[in-house]
Amino acid sequence: MNASRLMPGPFLLVVTVALSLTHRVAAEQPLDFNRDVRPILSDKCFQCHGPDEATRMRKLRLDTFEGATTALASGTRAIVPGDPESSELWKRITAHDVDERMPPAQINKSLTGREIDILRLWITQGAEYQAHWAFIPPKRPAVPEVERKDWPLSAIDRFILARLEREGLAPSPQADRAALIRRVSLDLTGLPPTIEEIDAFLADASPDAYEKVVDRLLASPHYGEHMARTWLDLARYADTHGYQYDQARTMWPWRDWVIAAYNDNMPFDRYTIEQLAGDLLPEATEDQRIATGFNRNHPITVEGGIIDEEYRAEYVIDRVSTTATVWMAMTAACARCHDHKFDPISQVEFYELYDFFNHVPEAGNGATNQFA
Numbered sequence: 279m280n281a282s283r284l285m286p287g288p289f290l291l292v293v294t295v296a297l298s299l300t301h302r303v304a305a306e307q308p309l310d311f312n313r314d315v316r317p318i319l320s321d322k323c324f325q326c327h328g329p330d331e332a333t334r335m336r337k338l339r340l341d342t343f344e345g346a347t348t349a350l351a352s353g354t355r356a357i358v359p360g361d362p363e364s365s366e367l368w369k370r371i372t373a374h375d376v377d378e379r380m381p382p383a384q385i386n387k388s389l390t391g392r393e394i395d396i397l398r399l400w401i402t403q404g405a406e407y408q409a410h411w412a413f414i415p416p417k418r419p420a421v422p423e424v425e426r427k428d429w430p431l432s433a434i435d436r437f438i439l440a441r442l443e444r445e446g447l448a449p450s451p452q453a454d455r456a457a458l459i460r461r462v463s464l465d466l467t468g469l470p471p472t473i474e475e476i477d478a479f480l481a482d483a484s485p486d487a488y489e490k491v492v493d494r495l496l497a498s499p500h501y502g503e504h505m506a507r508t509w510l511d512l513a514r515y516a517d518t519h520g521y522q523y524d525q526a527r528t529m530w531p532w533r534d535w536v537i538a539a540y541n542d543n544m545p546f547d548r549y550t551i552e553q554l555a556g557d558l559l560p561e562a563t564e565d566q567r568i569a570t571g572f573n574r575n576h577p578i579t580v581e582g583g584i585i586d587e588e589y590r591a592e593y594v595i596d597r598v599s600t601t602a603t604v605w606m607a608m609t610a611a612c613a614r615c616h617d618h619k620f621d622p623i624s625q626v627e628f629y630e631l632y633d634f635f636n637h638v639p640e641a642g643n644g645a646t647n648q649f650a
Contacts, residue, residue, distance in 0.1 A: 311408040315400045318393045322381050327356075329619045340367070343407040359405040362398045371397065410621065412607060455480055459491055466495040468504035502541035509536055512604045513575050514596075519644055520577030527578070532571030550605065573597055573635070578644035589642030597635045598628065 309315060319340050320328075326335040338356055339345025346357040346367070354366040362368040370380040371394055381387045389397075400406075408414060421433045422440035429449060430436040442449060453461070459479045463471040471479075479491055495501060515533055518524045539549050551559070554573070556566035576596040579589055595614060602610035602623075612618045613628035 309396065309400050309403055311400070311406055312411045314396055316408075318389070318396060322387045322389055322393070325385065325387075326381075343405070346405070346407075357401055357405045360402065362401040365401050368398055368401060413622070458488065462488075462492060463495060466492070466504065467498055467500035468507070469500055499537075499541060502537040502539075505540045506533075506537045509604075512600075513572055514577075514600060515575055519580065521579040521581065523580055525580060525644075529571055529575065531568050532575070535565060535568050535571070554601070573638075576600070579642070580644045584643055586642035590640060591642075593640070593642070594632055594635045594638075598631050601631070 323340045324330075326333060327338045327340040328334065329339070329341050336350065338350060340356060347355055347359065349355055350366070352366075356365065356367045358364040367380075370378060371389055373379040376383060381389065421436050424430065424436050424439045425443055426439060426449075430439055439449065456476055459471050459476055463469060463475070475491075479487060482490070484490075510533060513536075515529060516527075517529050518526055552566050552569035554570070556562055556569040559566055576593050578593070595611075599609070599611040599614075602608060608621050608623075610618070610621070610623050610628055610631070612621075613623045613625050615625070617624045
């Protein structure tokens with residue numbers, strides 16, 4: 279019997295495309311939940327079936343394995359690992375009836391054919407969930423085999439070449455020496471090489487000519503200046519207060535401390551301790567006290583009529599949020615008002631961290647601050 283007589287033409291096209299995608303994706307590597315699946319569920323499903331109990335529909339959670347595999351009121355399960363045909367999720371995202379299909383039309387977040395295909399393949403492969411990637415201990419992967427054995431110079435090259443070969447691509451020709459010194463100079467110092475530096479490199483026929491360039495760049499004061507830029511931005515460095523008056527303040531000694539730390543190759547544990555609590559170290563040096571300027575980089579208001587305690591609390595909250603962002607590489611600010619919806623930080627934990635910074639003798643108005 280002709281399938282086109284059983285369903286409308288457009289739906290047949292969708293099914294055909296989905297089936298063709300299934301064959302294509304199935305031939306690829308096993309799916310990774312954080313890379314391939316979580317973005318789809320987060321964008322298209324978590325609004326109604328995520329961590330927020332206030333907006334959750336039908337008591338269904340798709341952000342956890344337990345929630346997705348628990349029996350619903352109807353007796354069905356959203357996900358039956360290994361069996362998409364028995365999974366209510368698969369049935370609903372491919373339903374022909376628009377009133378049954380998920381996501382619902384009114385939220386304007388329909389799934390693409392490839393996204394549908396990925397979800398089916400993920401269920402088929404066992405519907406494995408993962409913690410946030412930052413909380414998964416790293417494991418050294420096996421170095422992939424490659425066809426061009428003579429091209430890789432390191433294990434990293436083999437990963438790059440394996441992907442190129444999988445995509446049917448070949449590596450680009452080796453860059454000439456002028457391009458090479460320009461690239462490494464920009465990477466390590468943010469500055470292009472001088473004409474004299476290029477000429478010296480081109481004239482150096484020694485086998486370690488490139489290594490000598492790298493050593494010179496790492497010894498340059500511009501290395502620390504370049505590498506510190508991102509840290510300074512994250513730590514909200516400025517030589518003014520911010521807010522409406524934006525009055526000047528002297529923070530450049532802390533900036534120079536950060537640059538010197540990079541140029542001196544300071545160990546990261548010491549770098550962390552001195553910025554967060556250098557003044558509390560036994561017999562703290564002037565440099566260690568300067569390092570704690572990290573905690574003073576927040577905006578400071580001098581507006582008349584403010585409530586001092588309100589802004590004093592804002593400064594503490596700024597330190598908590600910035601410390602989390604810089605050292606934990608994750609946002610904690612959401613937990614100021616409620617348990618974090620995506621990262622594992624509770625509101626209680628936010629204010630436990632708040633307590634560490636809540637003992638500085640200061641007022642909320644910068645014009646009257648008495649810094650200890």
